[in-house]
Amino acid sequence: MSSSPRVPHSLPKTAPATPAAVTPMGWMHTARFLTTAAQLHHLPAMDTPEIAFVGRSNAGKSTCINTLTQQKQLAFASKKPGRTQHINLFALGKQGITDAVLADLPGYGYAAVAKMDKLRWQQVMANYLVSRENLTGIVMMCDPRHGLTELDDILLEVIRPRVEQGLKFLIILTKADKLTRAEQAKALSIARLQAGGGDVKLFSALKKQGVDDVAKLLWDWTHPAEGLASPKPAEPIEDEPEALDE
Numbered sequence: 001m002s003s004s005p006r007v008p009h010s011l012p013k014t015a016p017a018t019p020a021a022v023t024p025m026g027w028m029h030t031a032r033f034l035t036t037a038a039q040l041h042h043l044p045a046m047d048t049p050e051i052a053f054v055g056r057s058n059a060g061k062s063t064c065i066n067t068l069t070q071q072k073q074l075a076f077a078s079k080k081p082g083r084t085q086h087i088n089l090f091a092l093g094k095q096g097i098t099d100a101v102l103a104d105l106p107g108y109g110y111a112a113v114a115k116m117d118k119l120r121w122q123q124v125m126a127n128y129l130v131s132r133e134n135l136t137g138i139v140m141m142c143d144p145r146h147g148l149t150e151l152d153d154i155l156l157e158v159i160r161p162r163v164e165q166g167l168k169f170l171i172i173l174t175k176a177d178k179l180t181r182a183e184q185a186k187a188l189s190i191a192r193l194q195a196g197g198g199d200v201k202l203f204s205a206l207k208k209q210g211v212d213d214v215a216k217l218l219w220d221w222t223h224p225a226e227g228l229a230s231p232k233p234a235e236p237i238e239d240e241p242e243a244l245d246e
């Protein structure tokens with residue numbers, strides 16, 4: 001008579017699965033539309049770190065946001081540059097938890113937009129950039145073939161006080177694939193001199209150049225070590241800003 005097979009007293013325990021580490025690119029991919037606002041007071045008050053994307057029309061801002069988030073149509077690229085006149089907010093974070101927000105601001109400097117509309121939006125943007133309490137960083141798009149223009153310099157003057165107080169700042173040189181390596185190096189050197197201590201990154205949506213680096217930087221901005229002081233917002237601008245016009 002054959003004996004029955006031995007049955008172990010207890011099965012070996014398996015270790016609980018370790019959650020996959022969150023990568024900056026994986027985190028960026030969680031971006032989803034949050035809200036849109038035509039006026040500053042329409043934006044919800046938030047204490048979540050917020051990063052604003054700004055730049056001249058046709059600088060590649062929408063393409064940059066869509067590339068970073070790996071979503072083709074998250075940021076709307078208008079067929080008529082300069083006509084999108086809303087601040088669009090996108091939430092970041094998994095499982096319904098928002099741990100950061102991206103703010104897509106209207107492009108500036110497009111000649112076809114009426115002057116009164118330009119002035120109104122310059123006022124809204126300037127007040128947003130100097131007084132938005134949870135603003136953690138600003139990302140400026142720049143086509144390196146043209147460099148920073150007078151319009152960009154005006155915006156830099158608007159945000160300079162907050163940058164000096166600790167607001168993070170990055171210049172992204174878009175469309176870097178259209179430059180030779182020597183031209184890229186020259187554009188980097190010039191932009192670093194103009195960035196006032198901020199970071200500068202080359203970026204190409206086509207070649208995916210700089211995508212990981214920018215995502216990592218934005219992750220670091222919004223997940224700082226505890227105890228670091230946040231920059232204080234300034235008072236809203238009452239006087240009409242200098243026209244961001246060509």
